[in-house]
Amino acid sequence: MKQTASIISTYSADVMGxxxxxxxxxxxxxxxxxxxxxxxxxxxxxxxxxxxxxxxYISGISExxxxxGDDEKLIGDIEDAASxxxxxxxxxxxxxxxxxxxxxFEAVAEVIEMRTGIPTxxxxxxxxxxxxxxxxxxxxxIAERFVEAPEEDPEPLEGRKLRVNILGLTPLDFxxxxxxxxxxxxxxxxxxxxxxxxxxxxTLDEIRRSAQADVNLVVSAAGYGAARVLFERFGMPYAIGVxxxxxxxxxxxxxxxxxxxxxxxxxxxxATFESREISIDSGVFLDGSTGRDGSxxxxxxxxxxxxxxxxxxxxxxxxxECGIPAKVLCATECPEDILxxxxxxxxxxxxxxxxxxxxxxxxxxxxxxxxVPQGAKFIPxxxxxxxxxxxxxxxxxxxxxxxxxIQQL
Amino acid sequence: xLKKVYEKESGSVVPGVRVADAAFPAPxxxxxxxxxxxxxxxxxxxxxxxxxxAHEIFVCAAGCLRxxxxxxxxxxxxxxxxxxxxxxxxxxxxxxxxxxxxxxSDIIGKLPHRPPAVLVYTSCVHHFxxxxxxxxxxxxxxxxxxIDFTDxxxxxxxxxSGLTPDQLMRSRLYMLLHERPLDPRAAAIIGNDxxxxxxxxxxxxxxxxxFRIHEITSCRNYEEYQEMAESSFYISYNPDAxxxxxxxxxxxxxxxxxxxxxxxxxxxxxxxxxxxxxxxAASANVxxxxxxIRTRGREASAAAIRETRELxxxxxxxxxxxxCPRPLGLARFLLDNGFNVVRVYLDGIPGADKPDFEYLRExxxxxxxxxxxxxxxxxxxxxxxxxxxxxxxxxxxxxAAYFENTDHxxxxxxxxxxxxxxxxxxxxxxxxDAYLHTQEMRELVQIKGLGCxxxxx
Numbered sequence: 001m002k003q004t005a006s007i008i009s010t011y012s013a014d015v016m017g018x019x020x021x022x023x024x025x026x027x028x029x030x031x032x033x034x035x036x037x038x039x040x041x042x043x044x045x046x047x048x049x050x051x052x053x054x055x056x057y058i059s060g061i062s063e064x065x066x067x068x069g070d071d072e073k074l075i076g077d078i079e080d081a082a083s084x085x086x087x088x089x090x091x092x093x094x095x096x097x098x099x100x101x102x103x104x105f106e107a108v109a110e111v112i113e114m115r116t117g118i119p120t121x122x123x124x125x126x127x128x129x130x131x132x133x134x135x136x137x138x139x140x141x142i143a144e145r146f147v148e149a150p151e152e153d154p155e156p157l158e159g160r161k162l163r164v165n166i167l168g169l170t171p172l173d174f175x176x177x178x179x180x181x182x183x184x185x186x187x188x189x190x191x192x193x194x195x196x197x198x199x200x201x202x203t204l205d206e207i208r209r210s211a212q213a214d215v216n217l218v219v220s221a222a223g224y225g226a227a228r229v230l231f232e233r234f235g236m237p238y239a240i241g242v243x244x245x246x247x248x249x250x251x252x253x254x255x256x257x258x259x260x261x262x263x264x265x266x267x268x269x270x271a272t273f274e275s276r277e278i279s280i281d282s283g284v285f286l287d288g289s290t291g292r293d294g295s296x297x298x299x300x301x302x303x304x305x306x307x308x309x310x311x312x313x314x315x316x317x318x319x320x321e322c323g324i325p326a327k328v329l330c331a332t333e334c335p336e337d338i339l340x341x342x343x344x345x346x347x348x349x350x351x352x353x354x355x356x357x358x359x360x361x362x363x364x365x366x367x368x369x370x371x372v373p374q375g376a377k378f379i380p381x382x383x384x385x386x387x388x389x390x391x392x393x394x395x396x397x398x399x400x401x402x403x404x405x406i407q408q409l
Numbered sequence: 410x411l412k413k414v415y416e417k418e419s420g421s422v423v424p425g426v427r428v429a430d431a432a433f434p435a436p437x438x439x440x441x442x443x444x445x446x447x448x449x450x451x452x453x454x455x456x457x458x459x460x461x462x463a464h465e466i467f468v469c470a471a472g473c474l475r476x477x478x479x480x481x482x483x484x485x486x487x488x489x490x491x492x493x494x495x496x497x498x499x500x501x502x503x504x505x506x507x508x509x510x511x512x513x514s515d516i517i518g519k520l521p522h523r524p525p526a527v528l529v530y531t532s533c534v535h536h537f538x539x540x541x542x543x544x545x546x547x548x549x550x551x552x553x554x555x556i557d558f559t560d561x562x563x564x565x566x567x568x569x570s571g572l573t574p575d576q577l578m579r580s581r582l583y584m585l586l587h588e589r590p591l592d593p594r595a596a597a598i599i600g601n602d603x604x605x606x607x608x609x610x611x612x613x614x615x616x617x618x619x620f621r622i623h624e625i626t627s628c629r630n631y632e633e634y635q636e637m638a639e640s641s642f643y644i645s646y647n648p649d650a651x652x653x654x655x656x657x658x659x660x661x662x663x664x665x666x667x668x669x670x671x672x673x674x675x676x677x678x679x680x681x682x683x684x685x686x687x688x689x690a691a692s693a694n695v696x697x698x699x700x701x702i703r704t705r706g707r708e709a710s711a712a713a714i715r716e717t718r719e720l721x722x723x724x725x726x727x728x729x730x731x732x733c734p735r736p737l738g739l740a741r742f743l744l745d746n747g748f749n750v751v752r753v754y755l756d757g758i759p760g761a762d763k764p765d766f767e768y769l770r771e772x773x774x775x776x777x778x779x780x781x782x783x784x785x786x787x788x789x790x791x792x793x794x795x796x797x798x799x800x801x802x803x804x805x806x807x808x809a810a811y812f813e814n815t816d817h818x819x820x821x822x823x824x825x826x827x828x829x830x831x832x833x834x835x836x837x838x839x840x841x842d843a844y845l846h847t848q849e850m851r852e853l854v855q856i857k858g859l860g861c862x863x864x865x866x
Contacts (some may be wrong), residue, residue, distance in 0.1 A: 003494040004512050005474075006519040009482060010492060013472030030441060034533065035565035038444035039452075040476030043857065050446050050851065053791050057441040057784055063566050066537070077440040081784045084422050096470040096534050097566055100500060127472030128496050348494070367482060388479045 005349045009367040011332055012172050012385045013037075014125035016045045017134030018093040019056050020170040021222060023048060025142065025204045028055040028087035030078060032103065033095040035060060037127070044388030045131075047171050055085055059092075066101050071108055075115070082116045088204050090120040091141070093134065095127040119145055130332040131172050131385055132221045132307065139167065139198050140225025147210045147230065154214075154264070161193040162260055163213040165230070167238070168223025169200040172385035173307050175395045182399035183219060186243045190253040198226055215239060215260050215278070220309050221334045231273045237263045239278035240338055242310045244398040245317025246406075251280050274337070282316035283340040285325040292323040297342040298358050302326040302409065303376075305352065305364035306383055308334030312343070314363065314381075317402060322409045329355050332385070361409060366391050379408050422785035423792055425752070429774030433766055434758045442782040445790075447807035449822040449859035450731050451602040453563060453578045454480040457528050458489060458864035459602070460582060462631040464524035466516055468493040468509050469532035469563055477530075477563070484861055491516040495534055505540045510548050517553060525631040526557040526585050533564045559584040572652055580653030582625055586638040588661055593691040597623040597640035599657065600650020603826045603860050610681065610702050610829025611644065611668065617698035618688055626863045641691060644684065646670050646828055648734050648761065664690075669761060670734045670824060670832070672742035674710070677829050678703060706830025713837040714746050721748070721844045725802045727813055729754035729781065732806030733824040737765040739805065739836070744773050752777045754809050781808050790814050803843055805836070807854040816847035822859045 012020075019029050019041055031037045038058040042049045046056070059074050074092075082090060090112055092105060105122025113120040121141045125134045164187055169180050180200045187194050195213040196202045216227050216238040227238040239256050243249035259278045263271070290296055302318050304311040308330040315326035328343035329352055336345070346352040352371065356362060359376045365386040372378045381398075382391035396404050426436055454477050457465045467477045467490070474492045481490040493512030499505055513529055529549070531542060542560060549558050561581050565574055572580070579600045596615050598605050604626035605612050615622050623637040638661055645654040646668040654665035666687045669680045681699055688695045726748055730736045737758065740750045755778065758766050769776055780786060789812040796802075797814040804810035810818030819839040827835050 003496060003508070004491065004515050005494070006491045006516045007487065009478045010471050010474045010494065013470070013475055015472050016475070036476060036563070037472055038442065039448070040472070042444045042446060043448055043855070044476065044479045050855070053788055055784070055787060057443055060439065060442045061566065066566060081441045085784060095472055096495070097537065099497070100534060100537050126497055127470040130471070367487070370487070387482065390479070390482055
């Protein structure tokens with residue numbers, strides 16, 4: 001209950017996740033907040049802020065507006081701005097104060113949409129969850145509202161490339177150092193065709209055509225919301241994983257090809273969202289066997305701290321390629337069923353510290369370094385979602401070159 | 410008649426108003442707000458760090474903590490900041506007081522060194538849930554009698570009512586001073602993030618009149634900080650520092666004097682005369698000292714005006730409010746002295762600037778005022794990119810530089826520690842330098858808390 005961080009940083013919050021996910025799609029995003037969220041987002045979270053004129057604003061809610069429940073001020077301000085800026089959509093994302101005063105996101109969004117004629121979302125973020133929660137919610141909203149149903153029945157898979165949407169791409173997890181492009185290249189090299197990239201490098205029109213894809217690739221937990229909606233609307237299966245490693249990406253590509261065909265053959269009748277997941281079974285040492293130099297998940301292991309999907313992919317590749325048990329300490333929201341028995345959800349500093357006992361390697365953002373136990377080798381893997389812009393120039397592209405990491409183990 | 414620097418593209422959404430048509434004190438309708446990448450102004454994390462050896466503990470939602478910890482990380486002071494995250498269950502469970510007390514206690518217990526002082530920052534959620542702050546601090550003081558605690562606030566929702574968060578923060582800087590006998594020959598310059606310039610008129614006057622000067626920016630440890638309490642005079646010139654000066658006077662018994670910042674020679678003379686009057690209670694030669702500074706200041710500023718005007722001629726000059734507390738005062742001064750000031754960026758007109766505003770309406774009606782947070786300002790930098798390649802625009806202040814997209818700019822915030830005639834000569838010197846040399850505007854303006862290394866003792 002102490003919820004303290006005496007030394008380390010904190011992850012980007014849900015409200016920023018909404019902004020980041022929608023940044024390139026031509027909408028107008030409003031953080032319903034007094035002040036502070038805007039400068040934090042634009043300084044630390046949004047590497048594209050200087051170069052792309054995306055419309056992200058705060059409402060500047062005052063004490064009296066909050067107490068009196070004066071939603072009309074916000075609605076009017078949004079109307080004014082929309083009439084000048086003509087966004088493709090409007091999104092309102094919440095922070096602690098709207099949460100406390102019971103702001104009705106859905107109703108306000110509906111009123112704004114009615115008055116402006118512009119599709120409007122009300123995302124009930126609180127500023128108390130991580131960016132993953134917000135980005136997932138936002139991309140889920142886009143999937144619900146903008147993806148168009150294909151006019152024709154699904155095209156047979158034979159004789160053509162499999163089509164893929166990449167879900168969960170934001171600079172918070174993938175920076176702007178080319179990792180998004182590396183994922184695209186990997187897919188193309190594996191013979192896939194990329195339909196859309198949610199949401200770095202795709203326009204809203206490209207995203208609208210996402211239902212033309214055969215499968216979604218969820219590269220961070222931020223892509224889950226959209227994956228679920230696209231399954232529910234179009235029955236699309238989804239693969240989970242970041243193609244980081246020398247072996248895992250190939251296995252994942254093969255599995256996607258096999259499973260998509262299998263799912264197509266099965267039809268959609270009894271399918272559940274979970275049953276349409278495509279992922280590599282990992283956890284090489286879960287059977288109790290030991291790794292290099294007798295290492296186990298308790299002693300001599302590698303700890304990978306960070307976002308769930310990418311950390312799991314990295315941990316899996318370390319196990320496969322280095323023979324070292326690698327456990328994920330996931331500090332952001334993540335569907336629990338993708339984590340293995342050895343992995344842990346560790347939202348607070350107090351949760352992480354005990355899990356590092358016995359680690360031979362800690363792979364994490366540099367701002368975790370102060371809590372790394374003596375004797376463990378620290379391998380910095382900066383994440384904008386944790387340290388913002390501080391180590392931006394040092395973020396590696398593990399999709400392009402996983403050996404950078406292997407060589408340090 | 411003002412020269413038009415460039416034509417805006419048709420369909421521009423960048424807002425602006427002629428000063429003649431502008432309303433006081435709010436020339437622009439409030440609405441959704443934009444945040445420019447110019448980040449040189451300080452925030453409450455930077456300012457709190459001015460208290461040497463103090464530890465800051467923020468109790469807020471994760472979204473609010475994020476800016477805090479990364480501010481500290483960028484300063485290299487993560488060891489001086491800790492956090493307690495407020496979660497949704499805390500709002501529902503009504504255990505906010507416990508969360509603060511136990512969270513702060515837990516952190517203090519984990520710190521490698523016992524800090525002499527802890528600044529506990531509570532936030533909007535505490536304000537709205539009616540948390541009993543008095544009880545919290547009483548309990549913390551009981552538990553840790555060897556630590557000085559003070560209440561700090563990260564509640565931006567209060568920025569439009571009562572003392573602003575900035576004013577509150579500046580006042581908190583001095584709440585930890587312990588009462589001690591006052592020394593009539595000691596004076597404290599208070600409420601500044603940026604140290605007073607050694608050659609500023611204020612510092613020169615205090616030194617010449619025989620005062621020992623205390624300023625928080627020069628305190629190297631907590632004991633030196635405590636020595637400020639011996640000051641008989643507290644002098645502020647940042648308008649946001651004035652409420653703190655009054656509180657300090659009431660608590661410790663010295664005299665607070667607010668020296669109005671100005672670029673107008675007559676106003677400078679009047680303001681410094683009032684200050685000399687106050688100081689004369691403890692210094693017999695303060696008037697002589699002032700006369701000398703005044704004579705030298707008038708000569709130096711006249712020469713600086715001539716030199717600068719000859720150099721930069723009709724070059725368009727733009728100003729923003731982050732440069733100094735009197736942006737319109739600076740515009741008036743420059744226009745009266747023949748400079749081609751074309752735009753001033755500000756969101757509201759400070760009360761002290763009202764006479765300047767009226768003067769500009771009357772005498773320079775075409776001067777344009779532009780906001781900095783209006784939604785349309787998102788596009789100013791992009792719109793100006795082409796124009797910036799065609800004509801040199803000299804910007805005074807970071808936001809002006811960003812909006813104008815110019816590398817010819819004066820990189821100063823909060824008045825840069827300048828006062829009196831020295832503010833005139835130094836500003837003109839910086840303008841000459843900006844005219845002659847470019848700086849990497851894109852990189853420089855994005856650095857948070859310009860000059861905050863002063864906190865790193």
